[in-house]
Amino acid sequence: MQRTVRALRFVIPFAFLSFLVLIFVSYTANSRRDNAPGEAITSKIRPNEPIRLVADVFDDTQSLGGRTISRIRARRTVGFASGWTTLEGVRLTLYRKDGGEYELTAEQAQFNSKTKEAEVQGGVQVRSSDGIELITEAMKFDGSSLVNDIPVSFKFDTWQGRAGAISLNVEDQTLLLDKGVTATSSSGSLPQNNVKISSNQTLFRRKDGVAEFRGKAVVVRELDRIESDTVEARLDQSRKTLVALEGKGNSRMSLARNSILTSGASDAGTLQADRFRCDMTAGGAVAAVHIFGEKGPARADLEGPPRRHIDATNFVATMTDQVVTELQANGAVHLIETGQDRRKIDSDNMRLFFDKTTRSAVSGMLQGSFRYDDGKNQATSERADYDILGDRVVMTEVPGSAPTLRSGGHSLKANRIELSPKESVLRATGNVISQLESKGTLTATSPSAGGTSLFPGDKPVYVNADTLVIRQAVRSASFSGNVRAWQDNNTLFASELQVTGAGDQIDARGGVRALLYNSPGEVRKSPLIARGDQLSGRKVNRKLDLIGAVRVEDGSRVLSSDRATFFFDATRKIERVEAESNVVMTEAVTKRKGSGQKAVYQIAKKFLTLTGSPAEMTDPQGSVRGQQILFDLAKNKVDVISAGTPNEASYRP
Secondary structure, eight states: OHHHHHHHHHHHHIIIIIHHHHHHHHHHHSOSSOOOTTOOOOOSSSTTSOEEEEESOEEEEEEETTEEEEEEEESEEEEETTSEEEEEEEEEEEEOTTSOEEEEEEEEEEEETTTOOEEEEEEEEEEETTSEEEEEEEEEEOSSEEEESSOEEEEETTEEEEESEEEEETTTTEEEEESSEEEEEOOSSOGGGOEEEEESEEEEETTTTEEEEEEEEEEEETTEEEEEEEEEEEEOTTSSSEEEEEEEEEEEEEOTTBTTBOOOSSSTTEEEEEEEEEEEOTTSOEEEEEEEOSSSOEEEEEOSSSOEEEEESEEEEEEETTEEEEEEEEEEEEEEEOSSSOEEEEEEEEEEEEOTTTOOEEEEEEEEEEEEEOSSEEEEEEEEEEETTTTEEEEEOBTTBOOEEEETTEEEEOSEEEEETTTTEEEEEEEEEEEEOOSSSOOTTOOBSBTBSSSOTTSOEEEEEEEEEEETTTTEEEEEEEEEEEETTEEEEEEEEEEETBTTEEEEEEEEEEEEOOOSSSOOSSOEEEEEEEEEEETTTTEEEEEEEEEEEETTEEEEEEEEEEEEOTTSOEEEEEEEEEEEEEETTTTEEEEEEEEEEETTTTEEEEEEEEEEEEETTEEEEEEEEEEETTTTEEEEEOSSSOOEEEEOO
């Protein structure tokens, strides 16, 4: 690059200064043909000025230290009394030490020995053997720069194109193109790596290997398009490959080779920012695009469905074979998905991954201050994975922070929360802590544990478990693994718990244990404890059913059976317990024991009715049998009733 520019520095001054001065001096002193009086001699450039000397052929070679450095040739030279000297059919060759050369050709040239001005006209061409070419109709030289104000075509290293004006400063080694510039860089070996840039003005800084496009710069690469106030293109040291593109001011980018990043009438498919930078591969392909928002957030508008609008401090789009495979957003990320479910996602950082074949977004990773809102569900987490194809958001715990979610008035916290919005399914695993509301903010798709007699529907129900699945479409919530549910003092333990509807039904299975304090009368100091294999409750029936190895503990009194039903009054207080099949009642204090096929235990009255064929009661004093035995537990009184069957007793008063 420097050798080329150094050569250009010699081309113009040497051609239009040294050689033209040489011509003027030589032919003033020793003209091969003096101007004879009356002879009609004219000049195409200065036809009306007095002529001092004329030469039909000029060919001069200059040497330095025994090495040929230049050669200038012209078909005709004319010197004028005004100080101007003209040449026709000009050709200047400059030879380099390494064998390279530079050549300037023009139909006409003139030089003023007084003002040091030089001009060339007609088919002007400047070419070097290492990649510089200028073609135009006229140029002026002021001692340091070649300038013109007419169209010019150029080739500058890998760049070639056209402009409306030119200024080549040979001292600064800069080329300024003006009045509308179109330049194409044939970078690398593949046609798809070519870049076309248009702008109002372009400055080539050869020392730096940089081309700066100013004023409404537009970059086109195949179907991709970039707009910016200024664009800077940088070549490698060999000046053969484009290694970087940078833009500043009102940058807009459309990556049309990606189905999710396509240009159109709207803003969909664009990246907008204050500044951008493209990283290139060794072969000249785009490896990554960096998008920066400085005055405000940068924006990425992605085609859908659904369409996605992303604001962030900056973006990095990673590309493989000119296709975006990853889009990373950093700093204050805000994503909006349009469509039927208008979702909003916020995060500190986000990475979207794209399928190279379909060119569609398939998944995403979000880190730091994750927020999700789709109108039905609101979630927070420090880390989340977004399965876009599967429409699933998975939030996972980081040390010191577990994900949380609110849905239809309910709240949830767990080590891992999985949300499938289209399926209307929530899944939580690991240390699940949930609060199920039973009034107020509930929606038509919200299951509630409140409303049954176990958990009245006027307060929230809290549930801990290992896992939770909420199916909003059928209004069900299924807890499993070390389930603990409570409302005030009433508490339920089980392996599994399922809640259906707005408290319409609850079902518990596996090691069921219920602690019930809602008895009529005075406030209980110790709960009524009910155990069994399964428990179910129905809001409309005001009852609870307990099945399998049932055991009801009321203080020192224990009632066991195969199944039992708890009945509640209008105030949701336990009214009675009815037990059936293999019923046994024991009292630890009195050592009394009763057995039968059915028992009715009236909680407030402390009255037990035992029925069987026959029913039997024993204690240390003896035993009684009959169809029905009445225990007045408060008065410690026993009555035996038989219908047509004599009572049997063996009792020691």
